[in-house]
Amino acid sequence: MTDTPMEDRHPMTGNRMSDEESRGSHGIEHHKYDVVVIGAGGAGLRAAIAAHDAGARTAVVCKSLLGKAHTVMAEGGIAAAMGNLWPDDNWEVHFRDTMRGGKMLNNWRMAQLHAQEAPERVLELEDWGALFDRTQDGLISQRDFGGHRYARLAHVGDRTGLEMIRTLQQRTVQLGIDVFMECTVTDLLKDGDKISGAFGYWRETGRFITFEAPSVILATGGIGKSFKVTSNSWEYTGDGHAMALRAGAKLINMEFVQFHPTGMVWPPSVKGLLVTESVRGDGGILKNSEGKRFMFDYIPEFFKAETADTEEEADRWYEDKKNNRRPPELLPRDEVARAINSEIKAGRGSEHGGIYLDIASRRTPEFIRKRLPSMYHQFKELADVDITAEPMEIGPTCHYVMGGVEVDADTELSAVPGLYAVGECSGGMHGSNRLGGNSLSDLLVFGRRAGESAAAYTSGLGDDRPAISDDDVRAAEKHALAPFESTGGENPYSIQQDLQQKMNDLVGIIRTAEELTQSLKEIETLKERARNLVVEGHRQYNPGWHLAIDLRNMLLVSESIAKAALERQESRGGHTRDDFPGPNPEWGAKNLVVSISEDGESVMLNPQPLPPMPDDLKKFFD
Known part of the structure; x- marks a missing residue:
């Protein structure tokens, strides 16, 4: 065993790195x-x-x-x-x-x-x-x-x-x-x-x-x-x-x-943990607290020609998939998530605020344990639920x-x-x-x-490769160390907690102009608070410092999401506006492009037309 400090070793080999390899102009x-x-x-x-x-x-x-x-x-x-x-x-x-x-x-x-x-x-x-x-x-x-x-x-x-x-x-x-x-x-x-x-x-x-x-x-x-x-x-x-x-x-x-339709809702320690779509792909069905298989009430016009209208037709599909329309549980994720959210809001949710995903009544215990081993162990170990004998409680989760x-x-x-x-x-x-x-x-x-x-x-650059600037390295170093220089500021965990809550409440699965406008105000306030973050201790093993650095990114991305969501006045895919409940053909022809302001502190939006699809591909949608 050598006494070479770990930070002076190569990350893969563990060998001491040469001075040229391991040290730049700033050490x-x-x-x-x-x-x-x-x-x-x-x-x-x-x-x-x-x-x-x-x-x-x-x-x-x-x-x-x-x-x-x-x-x-x-x-x-x-x-x-x-x-x-x-x-x-x-x-x-x-x-x-x-x-x-x-x-x-x-x-x-x-x-x-x-x-x-x-x-x-x-x-x-x-x-x-x-x-x-x-x-x-x-x-x-x-x-x-x-x-x-x-x-x-x-x-x-x-x-x-x-x-x-x-x-x-x-x-x-x-x-x-x-x-x-x-x-x-x-x-x-x-x-x-x-x-x-x-x-x-x-x-x-x-x-x-x-x-x-x-x-x-x-x-x-x-x-x-x-x-x-x-x-x-x-x-x-x-x-x-x-x-x-x-x-x-x-x-x-x-x-x-995208809010995945099926995340765990209980116990609180695992809320949001993914429940794979394979459960529904292998026959699982969604029920509300009244025991109703509710997805038949939420089939959009866009998919009616391909989706079963009755339980009998849906059940036949698993036996004769080629000639029967698919069950509504296998609609795209945005449609299923909105349906689940509607049932919960209508008061037909489960005990812990979700709905029920049932495969136990549809498949044998042997089938479930063979096809869904991770889900079986996940619910057994984390929620004390045997999915071969009882339904799972699930709800939408940011995915x-x-x-x-x-x-x-x-x-x-x-x-x-x-x-x-x-x-x-x-x-x-x-x-x-x-x-x-x-x-x-x-x-x-x-x-x-x-x-x-x-x-x-x-390879095409040859010897004309761009070089790293010492000034840029100094600036990056200074910014990374800034939380150690502040005094009298906030703990990064309190800002992250507030950001997560605001995004959940105001920029979640169902959105309105009023809430989105409020979210942007809240994000601006959080950005001001984040300018004076305080991190205690040293750089070694310091999760508070890690989070302080991550928050810079989280706030910028959150602002991008909220600002674009406010601008798009329609409901489409993973973006649902309660005040604009349907898709708008005008919005269906353009994307919103986000860029950063000159000061690097805020985001700007510009609409951009979709690239035209060639005729040989358009024929698939006639």
């Missing part, structure tokens, strides 16, 4: 790469693998430990039109389902590429060792999910995301890609208008670190921790969204926040943001040269509402494209 740890990926979920790891395979020296930087990404919570499966159960399924049908689920606000080119390339990405994952459930013929099994015409989700029980992360993580380590774990990036660095790298710190020691790289790929996930009730883990504080804005990129579709960094569909390049975004922190692919299972195939398809594009961009 800050410094590294040079061709491509740096921020985030180690499915999108980040797939992007890193692609960049490495394209010849780029690549690193992955993640807030948490490798393998702990929020992708593991995507339990149901990977949407891909492989046709293993229904030969009639193909990319055209998947494309159509995705566009209709997003209420036609999707970037059509992204939806097209996603549908076309998803099957190949799933097979690639299998080649790397993913162990999918099989059909009787030995093919990858596929299950039903809301909004999908056919059963097309490749799955591993209800632990698909975990298997994806395990496979991609193993591949990343096998290839020798450097991974900087428990390392938070706080700022993107630029040379003129081009990305030159990133600045961050080790969460354990508090010591600063810089990454010099012409290409940075953001794969930081979502924004759920700005809301009180969420399925998201602690990392989801909108870091990628906010850093991209401050670097000069734009955000799109930020008003569209996914459709909005994110505006990128080129083919390359995932933002408006800033050298800055790419993939996964949940990118926008456009899902329009106003994401279909279940499309997130995991989204990660694979566009992660690969971003990695290849970033490597090609760096």
Whole structure:
């Protein structure tokens, strides 16, 4: 055992780093790469693998430990039109389902590429060792999910995301890609208008670190921790969204926040924890406190031709899926979440403020334990509920943001040269509402494209690579340390708690102009309070300091969501306005683009027309 301090060791090998490698001009740890990926979920790891395979020296930087990404919570499966159960399924049908689920606000080119390339990405994952459930013929099994015409989700029980992360993580380590774990990036660095790298710190020691790289790929996930009730883990504080804005990129579709219909509601310690859509895909039904299967009362006109009208017709669908209309529990998530919310508001909710999800009366205990092992253990261990014998109490929970960094569909390049975004922190692919299972195939398809594009961009620069500015590093360091310099200010936890409550109450699943206007006033007040945050103690092991840094991002992203939600005067997908209850064709032809003000303290909105869809794709919607 050597006495070399841990902060002087390489994050992967544990070897002492050279002075040139480990120290920059400020005594800050410094590294040079061709491509740096921020985030180690499915999108980040797939992007890193692609960049490495394209010849780029690549690193992955993640807030948490490798393998702990929020992708593991995507339990149901990977949407891909492989046709293993229904030969009639193909990319055209998947494309159509995705566009209709997003209420036609999707970037059509992204939806097209996603549908076309998803099957190949799933097979690639299998080649790397993913162990999918099989059909009787030995093919990858596929299950039903809301909004999908056919059963097309490749799955591993209800632990698909975990298997994806395990496979991609193993591949990343096998290839020798450097991974900087428990390392938070706080700022993107630029040379003129081009990305030159990133600045961050080790969460354990508090010591600063810089990454010099012409290409940075953001794969930081979502924004759920700005809301009180969420399925998201602690990392989801909108870091990628906010850093991209401050670097000069734009955000799109930020008003569209998906509230997953089924999150746990009891006990309070696990409120919001995800209950996979696989429960409904495998036959679970929704009931109110009166025992009524209420979803038949909420079938929108848009889906009536494809949705069962009676319980008998819905029940037949599970036995003869090709020729019968699907049960209303498998409508897109936004429709189901609104229906559940309406039942609760009408006083027909469960004992703890949710409604009931029942699979026990529909499937045998053996079937449930085999197909839904995680859900069985989750409810048994956390709520003392046996889902093979009794219904679950569930309710909507903030789950996914459709909005994110505006990128080129083919390359995932933002408006800033050298800055790419993939996964949940990118926008456009899902329009106003994401279909279940499309997130995991989204990660694979566009992660690969971003990695290849970033490597090609760096290679094309030759020796003319952008450099990190000492002044920018000093500014980033000063801002990160600001909470230690303040006196007489507030604890960051009190501000986060107030932000979460305000977002839940005023920018939640049902919105009004009055509440949204109030939310923007509240956010401005919170921003003023956050300017005088106080953190006590030292930089080592200091979660209060971590949160103080995260709050900067959470407030900026929350303002983006609220401002866009106030501007969009219609209801569409994940955005529901009580004062504008229906969709408006005028709004259905444009997106709202968010950019940052010159002082970097507030957001601005501009409408932008949707890119026109070519005629050969329009025919699918005639």
